[in-house]
Amino acid sequence: MTDDAADLTQLLKSAWCDSFEAFPGADGELFLSTPFTYDDGDNLPVVLEFHGGTWTLTDRGDAVARLGYDDEFSFTPALEEVARRVIAAGGHSLQADLVISNDYPDLPSVYDIADFVRTVAQVGALPALRERQSQLRFVEDAVKAVSDAVAPANQVLNWHPEEEDGALFKTDAKLVTEDGEDVYLWLVGDSSKAERSMTSALEYRRWGLEGRSMLGVRLDSLGATTRRRAVRVFNDDVVSIQPDDPGPLIERLGDLRIPLVA
Amino acid sequence: MAGSGWPVLPDAAAQRLIDLPKRVAADWRQVLLNPPIADRQFRKTRLYLGGEEEAGPVRGELFLYSRLRKDEEEPRRTYTFGLGLRDRVGRDYRLLRCNGPSHPHVNKVEGDRLPPVCHVHRITERYQLHLAHRPKWEGDGFAIISRPYAGPDDALTDLASLVNIEVEEALFA
Numbered sequence: 233m234t235d236d237a238a239d240l241t242q243l244l245k246s247a248w249c250d251s252f253e254a255f256p257g258a259d260g261e262l263f264l265s266t267p268f269t270y271d272d273g274d275n276l277p278v279v280l281e282f283h284g285g286t287w288t289l290t291d292r293g294d295a296v297a298r299l300g301y302d303d304e305f306s307f308t309p310a311l312e313e314v315a316r317r318v319i320a321a322g323g324h325s326l327q328a329d330l331v332i333s334n335d336y337p338d339l340p341s342v343y344d345i346a347d348f349v350r351t352v353a354q355v356g357a358l359p360a361l362r363e364r365q366s367q368l369r370f371v372e373d374a375v376k377a378v379s380d381a382v383a384p385a386n387q388v389l390n391w392h393p394e395e396e397d398g399a400l401f402k403t404d405a406k407l408v409t410e411d412g413e414d415v416y417l418w419l420v421g422d423s424s425k426a427e428r429s430m431t432s433a434l435e436y437r438r439w440g441l442e443g444r445s446m447l448g449v450r451l452d453s454l455g456a457t458t459r460r461r462a463v464r465v466f467n468d469d470v471v472s473i474q475p476d477d478p479g480p481l482i483e484r485l486g487d488l489r490i491p492l493v494a
Numbered sequence: 495m496a497g498s499g500w501p502v503l504p505d506a507a508a509q510r511l512i513d514l515p516k517r518v519a520a521d522w523r524q525v526l527l528n529p530p531i532a533d534r535q536f537r538k539t540r541l542y543l544g545g546e547e548e549a550g551p552v553r554g555e556l557f558l559y560s561r562l563r564k565d566e567e568e569p570r571r572t573y574t575f576g577l578g579l580r581d582r583v584g585r586d587y588r589l590l591r592c593n594g595p596s597h598p599h600v601n602k603v604e605g606d607r608l609p610p611v612c613h614v615h616r617i618t619e620r621y622q623l624h625l626a627h628r629p630k631w632e633g634d635g636f637a638i639i640s641r642p643y644a645g646p647d648d649a650l651t652d653l654a655s656l657v658n659i660e661v662e663e664a665l666f667a
Contacts, residue, residue, distance in 0.1 A: 255598055255609040258569075263610045265598040271625055272615065272632035275598045294597065297535045297563070307533065330535055 254280070268349050270298065276352045278345065289324075289340055289348045290333040295355040297330070305359050310368035315355055322351035367421035367453065370475050374419040374448055375404050377478035382407055383491040391416075395439050401432040406443075410489045414443030419473075421450045423458050430465040444488070448473050448481045502622045503579075503587055503633065507549035511556065511579060512590055512616075516543055516659050518558070523650055526560040526575060537562050540578075547579065554581035558653075562646055563596075572596040573646045575653045576615075588634045590657060591615045592649040599637050612649065613637040614656065 251267040257279070264278040277294035280287065296315065299305050307315075312326075319326045324334040324347075332352060336344060379389060382405075391406035407415040416436060418429035426449065433445040446469040447462055454462065463470050473481045486492050522541060529539035538561040546553055556579055563572035576591030592614050593599075599608040603624050615634040622633035643649040653659070 251600075251605075251607075253598075253607055257610060263598050265600065265607050265609075267600075269600050269602060270632070271635065273600050273602050273635040273637060275600060277597060292596075293535055293563075300533050300536055300538070301561075 264345065266349060268353065270356070276349055276356070278349055278352065280340070285337075287336040287339055288333055289336070289345065290331055291348075291352050293329060293331040295332055295352045296326075298356065299358060302359060308369060308372060310372050311358060311361075314361070314368070315358060318354050318358075319351055322347055322354070324348060324351050367425075367450075370421035370450055371404070371419050371425070373475070374421075374473060374478055374481070377482065378405055378407075378417065378419070378448075378485070381478075381482045381492050382485065383493055386491050393436065393439060393441060400428075401435050403429075403432060407485065407490050410491055413488075414441075415485075415488060415490060416441075416443055416445045417448060418446070419448045420453070422453050423455060426454055426458050426462055430462060433465055444469060446484075447471070448478075450474065500585060500622075500626075501551035501581075502619055502626070503552050503617060504550045505619050507552070508587075508589055508617050511547055511549050512577065512657050514547070514556075514658065516556065516558075516577075516657060517662050518543070518659055520661055522558070522659070522661065523647075526558060526650060527562075527646055529560050529562065532564060535564060537564055542580075549579065552579065552581050552587065554579045554587075558657075558659075560650075568645075570594065570645050571610075573649060575646070575650050577653070577657045587617060588615070588632065589617050590653075591634065592640060592643070592653045592656070593637070594643065594646070594649060601636055603636070608637060608639055612640045612643045614640045614652075 248267065253265040255263040255265060257263055260282070262280040264280060265275050266278065268276045270276065277291040279290050279292055281290060282288070296307060299307055316326045319332055324332055326332055332355065334344075334348060340348075375389065379387060386408045388406045389404065390402055392402040403416045404419045405417045407417060409415060416433065418425070418432070420426045420429055426447075429447060436443075436445060445466055447466045448471050449462065451459060451472045471481045471484045482492065518541065525539060525541060529537040531538050539559065541558040543556040543558070546555055556577065559576050559578055561574045563570070566572055571594045573594040574591050577589045579587045579589060581587065593612065595611045598610050599613055600606070601608070603620055615637045617634040618636045621635040625632065625635070640652060643652065
């Protein structure tokens with residue numbers, strides 16, 4: 233068995249190392265060929281550039297671009313936000329032009345490169361989140377419906393209190409009634425977002441923020457326990473909304489004397 | 495039938511589809527080089543060729559397609575021009591495509607690596623079977639190095655030759 237392990241180690245080392253290669257590009261960059269490939273054999277994109285004393289690993293935008301090979305896949309702003317978080321969790325960043333990159337003062341180590349490949353691979357898994365995507369689209373549509381319906385002067389989308397940077401306790405919209413009362417609105421299409429919304433609403437209260445916390449939710453997306461807790465946390469200010477029908481929510485906002493556009 | 499539920503397109507049937515004369519309108523190059531559909535990074539389009547082709551267990555309509563990176567500086571490297579078949583239930587078989595030199599490629603069955611040079615992918619039975627355990631696979635994982643393209647226009651010329659494109663004469667020219 234010990235001999236087998238040694239043989240296998242030798243075999244893997246040889247085959248594994250052989251599967252890596254750096255190809256020089258026309259502009260001095262290096263294209264890294266690795267054993268990590270898409271189904272069509274194209275390498276997960278890893279390009280090493282050197283500019284002004286800084287090394288940069290970049291995918292040149294190919295990771296997100298490949299998602300568009302599937303005509304049924306839509307890279308919505310909500311999904312971009314998910315991608316951004318996944319990429320940030322890997323220590324890298326997603327630029328405005330959808331390029332994943334990271335800068336290094338020294339030549340990136342093999343582990344830096346491996347981490348970069350892992351992040352690129354994770355972006356490739358986003359289509360598998362299609363169900364999640366439909367939930368995100370539900371929220372996006374609901375936010376847009378609210379934004380379209382409420383007078384511009386009485387709404388701030390993606391609002392967060394000054395007490396934090398918005399990473400944790402953001403509300404989808406802060407609306408202001410005719411009487412000057414703040415209404416913090418969360419729009420929810422899944423249990424995870426419901427949990428975050430409840431935590432945020434409780435934090436707002438703890439910070440002494442005045443105003444009403446309100447939940448617009450696709451109720452069939454929540455389990456019974458989460459529903460009950462949401463009703464308690466939001467003091468019954470829970471409005472059930474269905475995809476493509478934000479009517480009850482907008483009606484409720486009108487009842488609260490939030491100015492609506494005609 | 496492959497494990498994925500996708501019927502495998504036999505090599506001979508694929509080659510027959512590739513060789514079949516394809517009549518296209520005079521503006522076909524213009525359409526594929528300036529695709530009307532754009533997302534944030536790419537422009538892309540499809541030109542369906544009409545009719546229905548039978549290829550072994552697969553029946554469907556042939557189409558030409560293109561995908562080019564938007565606003566890429568010269569020399570342009572990121573583009574694809576190809577021939578595909580959409581079967582009756584909406585599954586796409588990519589039969590052959592000409593790629594620009596934007597990325598390296600690996601022929602996973604054989605284990606050989608292509609540097610970032612222009613290359614042509616072809617669907618093969620062995621690559622379809624290699625990935626047949628996947629719910630959705632790319633059967634055109636095999637590629638060979640092509641002649642170097644001067645740019646998208648040149649790659650499209652190569653595609654025209656490889657998949658036998660014939661331009662229809664204008665009726666009242």
